Amino acid sequence: MSERLTVIAQLRAKPGREAALREALTALVPPTVLEPGCIAYDLHVAVDDQGSFHFYEVWRSPEEHAANLETPHLRSFLARSGDLLDGDIRVSLLRRLAPGE
Template identity: 55%
Template sequence: MTGVTTPTGRDHDLLTIIAALRAKPGKEQQLRQAAEAVVEPTRHEEGCIAYHLHQAIDDPTVFYFYENWAGPEALDAHMKTPHFQNFVATANDLLAGPIDIQRLRRIT
C-alpha cells in the first residue's frame, strides 16, 4: 500500500504505546466496556494522535490499546485525566494481572 498517508506516517518522533490487559475469567465484557468508555474522551485530548482498542483473536481475555502521542508530556497529561483515572480504578478489579505497557519509538 504505497502512497497511503496516515497520521503516524508523517512523524517518526511520535511516542507509541502498546498496553496489554488480560481480563479475569468471566470479566471480559466488563473490561471491554470500561476500556471502550475511555477511548472517545482520550481521542479529544491535546497531543493524542491515535488511540485504538483491540481484542486478541486467539485469546478474547486479552485487550490491547494502541496509542500514538505527540510526546511523553501528552501521555503524562492523559494519565492524570479523570476518565483515565476512573478506568484504572474500575479495571483493577477486572484484570488478571498488571497492565503491560510498552513505550516504542518508530524506526522506519
C-alpha cells in the same frame, strides 16, 4: 520539540469479566481521542483470546501521554480496574524508526 511516542498497552480480563473489561476499555476511547496530542488511540482484542486487550496509541509527545494518564476518565478506570484485570497492565513505550517522516 519532543518526538512522537508510541504506546502498546496489554490488559487481561479476569475470567468471566471479559465483557465488563471490554465495555470499560471501549468507554475510554471517545474522551481520549480528544486529548491534546493524541494522534491514535486504538483498542484491539486478540483474535484467539477474547480476554486479551491491547491499546495501540500514538502521542505527539511523551509529555502529552503523561498528561493523559492524569485525566479523570483514566484515573477512574484505574481506580476500579482491580475487579476487571487479571494481573498488571503491561506497557511498552516505543519510538518509531521507520518509515521516516
